[in-house]
Amino acid sequence: MSCETDTIETVRNSDQRMTPQRLLVLSAIRHSGEHININQIHAQVKKAYPIINISTIYRNVAVLKELRLISETYKTDGETLYEWIGDHTHMHMMCRDCNDMIEIDDKYLDSFKKDIRDDFGFNIDIDHLAISGLCKPCKQLEQVGYDN
């Protein structure tokens, strides 16, 4: 896989080493459908490398996040999810009632980002935010007067 090669280069070019453990963490995240949490990564990596320690997972995830190869999303219910940063960057909207998450293309942020850059000089990362709110169905339930 050539994309794997890019990844390895990215890691090496930054004074970091590509260890088997790190590679496994990386591919667990990449090959999971979309979002994956620490325990799922651990379980996945264990299949190929049973003795790996959970702290190694934590530390590798921190490194990969730092390198911006993966994104970290704090769900509003507390869970932390990781995701491969591919080309279709997006953000997350999470419903505060049903906890459902929808993905929204980054293009919606374009003008917001521009305003912030113009007025504050702050350059927003197209990082993955879990923005909380009320999804359509829950909003409708609320309007019907059906409390919670």
Add this chain to the structure above:
Amino acid sequence: MSCETDTIETVRNSDQRMTPQRLLVLSAIRHSGEHININQIHAQVKKAYPIINISTIYRNVAVLKELRLISETYKTDGETLYEWIGDHTHMHMMCRDCNDMIEIDDKYLDSFKKDIRDDFGFNIDIDHLAISGLCKPCKQLEQVGYDN
């Protein structure tokens, strides 16, 4: 303080009770300058109520957050901060290099919120997000070719 009265009503109207512990957590957050973390809340409450348990702080913070009296912000460096939700709602931009945080008025989100509501029916909360990015000074350093 009449505002305190409103708060107490909010709590009572939702099947929750206003205990001395809860009130102290509430005012610790309210009277802190802006952001405050769990340990700071704990330390603050202890002054008036020395035997309070840290788990009580965690649980009260969760309740107050649920009631939307306080906001919870995950900084990109991992720290979790709490803040009283007053009238001047705002969001946070945190620099991924220097970790400095700036506050930005919610009005900047208005058109973004409208777009999301129109296209997805999702109603974004004016919650406090810590959006990561590069602040002006760090961006300039980067452009000078001064790595990290």
Add this chain to the structure above:
DNA sequence: TTTGCACCTGCATTTTTTTGCAATAAGCAT
């Protein structure tokens, strides 16, 4: 290929956060 240095790992330990449970107390109704 070999060497050397700095990064990484696993393990043990500490710190932080969550949870179960019995006792307590808030606050509504009488």
Add this chain to the structure above:
DNA sequence: ATGCTTATTGCAAAAAAATGCAGGTGCAAA
């Protein structure tokens, strides 16, 4: 005021996450 129901608390214990350290290992340079 008093009693009753049930949320809340403190404590202990569990679970989750972070950290220190000594030995192992990637990998660039010789």
